[in-house]
Amino acid sequence: MGLSDVNNKVGGRIWRRPVQSSAGYSMLQIVVAFAVVAVLVTIAFPTTMNSLRNYRLTAAVAAATGAISATRFQAIMHAYPYNITFNSSNATYQVASEPPPATSFTNVGTAVPLSGVGDVTVSPTTTLQFNANGTVSATAGTLSFTISNPLTTHTITVTGVGDVSSN
Numbered sequence: 001m002g003l004s005d006v007n008n009k010v011g012g013r014i015w016r017r018p019v020q021s022s023a024g025y026s027m028l029q030i031v032v033a034f035a036v037v038a039v040l041v042t043i044a045f046p047t048t049m050n051s052l053r054n055y056r057l058t059a060a061v062a063a064a065t066g067a068i069s070a071t072r073f074q075a076i077m078h079a080y081p082y083n084i085t086f087n088s089s090n091a092t093y094q095v096a097s098e099p100p101p102a103t104s105f106t107n108v109g110t111a112v113p114l115s116g117v118g119d120v121t122v123s124p125t126t127t128l129q130f131n132a133n134g135t136v137s138a139t140a141g142t143l144s145f146t147i148s149n150p151l152t153t154h155t156i157t158v159t160g161v162g163d164v165s166s167n
Contacts (some may be wrong), residue, residue, distance in 0.1 A: 050151060053119070057149045060114040064093065064147060064156055065164045067112070068128065071095050072162045075130035081105070083129040086145055088122045091115065120149050128158060136162050 025033075067084060069148070075082040083105055091114045098104035114120055126141030136143065136158050144157040156166045163164045 035100075041157055053149045053151055055146065056115045056119040057152055059156065060091075060120045060143075060147050061154045061156065061166050062080050063114050065166055067093055067095070068156070068158060068160075068164050071128070072130045072134060072136065075132055076134050079132040081129060083127055083139065085127040085140070086114075086122045086125065087111070088125040091120050091122050091147075115148065120147050122147055130162065136160055 007077040047057070064086065071084040072080050074095075075116070078097070080100055083096050083098075083111065084096045085096070086092075090111075092111040093114065094111045095108045097108050098105045114122065123146050124141045127139045128135050128143070129139050131137075143159070144151050144155060146155050148154065154166050156164065158164050
């Protein structure tokens with residue numbers, strides 16, 4: 001019997017040692033698997049990024065329309081004027097009120113971002129003023145403005161009686 005023989009004779013019996021196979025993957029298998037993953041990531045990444053941009057835009061539009069409605073309700077509930085300003089330079093909105101006997105608007109809280117930095121843009125800067133009876137007028141801009149990202153634009157329109165729509 002040679003050293004490479006897998007059979008050993010012990011006590012008159014022949015015992016077979018299990019033949020050990022090489023464990024693991026070959027370099028070729030690893031490279032092929034890596035190439036497949038790289039192709040899948042290359043295909044999925046732009047789609048995922050576009051989906052995230054659209055999600056952020058949809059969230060920004062929902063935040064803006066909700067803020068407009070909430071500001072109108074505040075004006076009606078408190079029976080004095082409120083306004084909301086959508087700032088095009090930093091894509092934020094700021095609510096302000098004019099409780100009696102004040103003669104000018106004061107901010108309510110701080111400016112609220114519509115989305116993460118650079119995700120969406122607002123155009124033009126628009127200030128909507130809500131009266132105690134629920135009517136709306138634009139003191140800066142018009143009753144319509146846009147929120148957009150590099151892929152899509154949504155137009156938000158407010159009627160004179162406070163109905164909000166987006167498309």
